Amino acid sequence: MCIAAFVLGLVPLLGAVLGLVGIVLVVIAARRGLATKRTYVGALAAALGALASIATTIALVGLVLSPEGSGPSEPTAAAGEAGEVDEGAEVDAEPSGQATKEQTSAEADPATDDQPATEDEPVSTPTTPAEATEEPGPTQAGVPDVSTYEELDERTLAQIVKAPDDHIGRQAIVYGVITQLDAATGKCFVRISLAASPQDDWYDYEHNSVGFAGDGESDCPVLDPFVADDEVKLWITIGGSISYDTQIGGSTTVPAYLIGDAELQ
Numbered sequence: 461m462c463i464a465a466f467v468l469g470l471v472p473l474l475g476a477v478l479g480l481v482g483i484v485l486v487v488i489a490a491r492r493g494l495a496t497k498r499t500y501v502g503a504l505a506a507a508l509g510a511l512a513s514i515a516t517t518i519a520l521v522g523l524v525l526s527p528e529g530s531g532p533s534e535p536t537a538a539a540g541e542a543g544e545v546d547e548g549a550e551v552d553a554e555p556s557g558q559a560t561k562e563q564t565s566a567e568a569d570p571a572t573d574d575q576p577a578t579e580d581e582p583v584s585t586p587t588t589p590a591e592a593t594e595e596p597g598p599t600q601a602g603v604p605d606v607s608t609y610e611e612l613d614e615r616t617l618a619q620i621v622k623a624p625d626d627h628i629g630r631q632a633i634v635y636g637v638i639t640q641l642d643a644a645t646g647k648c649f650v651r652i653s654l655a656a657s658p659q660d661d662w663y664d665y666e667h668n669s670v671g672f673a674g675d676g677e678s679d680c681p682v683l684d685p686f687v688a689d690d691e692v693k694l695w696i697t698i699g700g701s702i703s704y705d706t707q708i709g710g711s712t713t714v715p716a717y718l719i720g721d722a723e724l725q
Contacts, residue, residue, distance in 0.1 A: 486499055
């Protein structure tokens with residue numbers, strides 16, 4: 461049996477079955493005390509035949525599955541993709557040609573491109589709105605766009621102060637008095653007491669808050685003109701809440717916001 465397994469080791473499955481049977485017979489003979497050196501040599505031959513048969517079986521299965529599974533589908537997909545690429549190239553060729561013609565005509569007649577810019581107002585040119593989009597009018601002119609900032613009443617402001625994290629990104633117009641803007645806060649960080657409308661006295665601004673401007677460290681021209689005790693009108697974007705240590709050793713949590721613009725009242 462062991463010799464048959466060794467000889468038929470290249471036959472898929474059959475050599476493996478014969479090899480396993482031969483190894484089982486050798487084990488039985490060894491337990492009964494009948495095994496000799498020849499018996500163990502036969503066990504080695506059976507093991508080699510079984511391994512060879514298993515390897516042959518795996519290789520055969522791989523060859524069978526490879527041509528039928530992935531082989532035909534890949535050339536088909538490649539052909540389909542090649543067709544799509546060719547069609548896409550033909551479709552894209554025309555716009556490229558048109559772009560080349562337009563560019564050529566534009567270079568051939570530069571006076572035509574310059575003429576509308578000379579005759580029309582800058583606001584009506586195509587490039588002016590794009591520049592205005594990157595640098596909004598309120599920032600350039602120093603006055604916020606009122607349509608993007610809302611006036612608040614006292615109740616709405618109180619709701620924002622109560623839960624500023626629920627109003628992140630909200631743009632509003634508020635009024636306040638600067639309570640701290642010095643070397644301790646830095647030039648871009650300011651403490652302000654707020655109200656929804658201008659108040660007669662500084663102590664009527666009841667909502668403690670903090671504001672940031674510019675890059676938050678050194679470049680914040682919007683706050684350069686102001687000092688502590690100034691009453692200001694602010695165009696702000698709510699940023700949530702912030703906690704900081706007080707001068708008396710405790711800590712407090714207040715609304716924080718980004719100052720888009722400010723003016724002295």
